[in-house]
Amino acid sequence: MPELPEVETTRRGLAPHLVGRHLRECVIRQPALRWPVPADLRTCLTGQSLTAISRRGKYLLFHFERNTLIAHLGMSGSLRIVSTTTPLRPHDHVDLVFEDDLCLRYHDPRRFGCLLPTVGDPFEHPLLQTLGVEPLEPDFTGATLHMAAQGKTVVVKNLIMDSHIVVGVGNIYANEALFAAGIRPTRPAQRISAARYQRLVESIKTVLSASITAGGSTLRDYVNGNGQPGYFQLTLQVYDRTGLPCLQCGTRIRNQRVGQRGTFYCPHCQH
DNA sequence: CAACGGACCTGCCTGC
DNA sequence: TGCAGGCAGGTCCGTT
Numbered sequence: 001m002p003e004l005p006e007v008e009t010t011r012r013g014l015a016p017h018l019v020g021r022h023l024r025e026c027v028i029r030q031p032a033l034r035w036p037v038p039a040d041l042r043t044c045l046t047g048q049s050l051t052a053i054s055r056r057g058k059y060l061l062f063h064f065e066r067n068t069l070i071a072h073l074g075m076s077g078s079l080r081i082v083s084t085t086t087p088l089r090p091h092d093h094v095d096l097v098f099e100d101d102l103c104l105r106y107h108d109p110r111r112f113g114c115l116l117p118t119v120g121d122p123f124e125h126p127l128l129q130t131l132g133v134e135p136l137e138p139d140f141t142g143a144t145l146h147m148a149a150q151g152k153t154v155v156v157k158n159l160i161m162d163s164h165i166v167v168g169v170g171n172i173y174a175n176e177a178l179f180a181a182g183i184r185p186t187r188p189a190q191r192i193s194a195a196r197y198q199r200l201v202e203s204i205k206t207v208l209s210a211s212i213t214a215g216g217s218t219l220r221d222y223v224n225g226n227g228q229p230g231y232f233q234l235t236l237q238v239y240d241r242t243g244l245p246c247l248q249c250g251t252r253i254r255n256q257r258v259g260q261r262g263t264f265y266c267p268h269c270q271h
Numbered sequence: 272c273a274a275c276g277g278a279c280c281t282g283c284c285t286g287c
Numbered sequence: 288t289g290c291a292g293g294c295a296g297g298t299c300c301g302t303t
Contacts, residue, residue: 034280058298072297074296075280075297076281076282076295108281109280109281109282110282112279112280152273152274170296171295239296259275260275260276260277
C-alpha cells in the first residue's frame with residue numbers, strides 16, 4: 001500500500017514496459033474513485049503514445065504527447081501490467097490498453113485513489129501546485145523542517161507528514177524515521193533544534209531510499225508493477241510492533257494515537 | 272490562517 | 288460460526 005517507496009517502485013516497474021507505446025483503449029468499469037474518473041478519459045488519451053512516467057510525491061504522472069494522466073493509489077491501490085485476457089479480480093476498476101496487448105490495470109478496493117487526465121502543465125494542477133519539497137532531493141534539508149516548525153503548535157510527527165512541507169512521508173516511514181533519529185513522535189515541532197532536524201532529514205532520506213532499494217513495503221496486498229511484493233517490512237523497527245522489544249535496547253515498543261494515526265516508538269531510545 | 276475532525280470506501284481482524 | 292465493531296498504508300475539505 002502505497003507510500004512513496006511503493007509509488008516509486010511502481011513507476012520504475014512500469015516505465016520500461018510502457019514508455020514509447022501507443023494507448024489503444026481505456027476501459028472504465030468503476031468510475032467512483034475519490035474523484036470520479038472523467039468519462040472523457042478515453043477520448044483524452046487514446047491514440048497518443050506514452051512519453052514518460054514521472055512522480056511527484058505519491059502522485060504518478062503518465063505523460064502522453066498532449067495530455068498527462070495524474071494517478072494516485074490512495075491507501076489500497078495498485079497498478080499492474082497484465083494481458084487483456086487476464087481474468088478480472090474484484091476492484092479492477094480501470095484498464096489502459098496499450099499496443100502489443102499490454103494492459104495497465106488499476107486495482108483499488110477502497111477507491112481512495114484517483115485517475116485524472118489534465119491538459120497543459122500538470123504541475124499547475126491544484127493537487128500538485130501546493131506540494132512541498134521532494135524528500136530525496138538535495139533541497140530537503142534540516143533547515144526545511146526547522147523553518148517550517150517555527151510558529152506552529154503541531155507535534156513533529158504531524159509536521160513531517162504534512163505534504164505541503166515535504167511530500168511522501170507516510171505513516172510507516174514517519175514512525176521509522178523518527179525512531180532512527182531518536183526523536184519522540186509527540187515532541188512539539190517547535191521545540192526541536194536545527195541539529196536534530198538535520199539528523200531527522202538524514203533518517204527520512206535513508207529510510208525511504210532503503211525501502212525503494214528493497215522494492216517497497218508489503219503490508220497486506222501491495223504489489224509493484226510486475227506483481228512482486230516488496231520486502232521492507234522485514235526491517236521495520238517500530239511500526240506495528242506494539243509491546244514487542246525494541247530491536248536496539250529491548251524496551252517494549254509503545255503505541256499511541258497521534259493525529260488519529262497509529263504511532264509507535266521506543267520510550268527509551270526516543271526523546 | 273492554523274488546527275482539528277470528518278469524509279471517502281472495503282477488507283480484515285478481534286471479541287462477544 | 289456469525290456478526291458487530293474497530294481499525295488500516297492517504298489526504299482533501301469544511302468547520303472551528
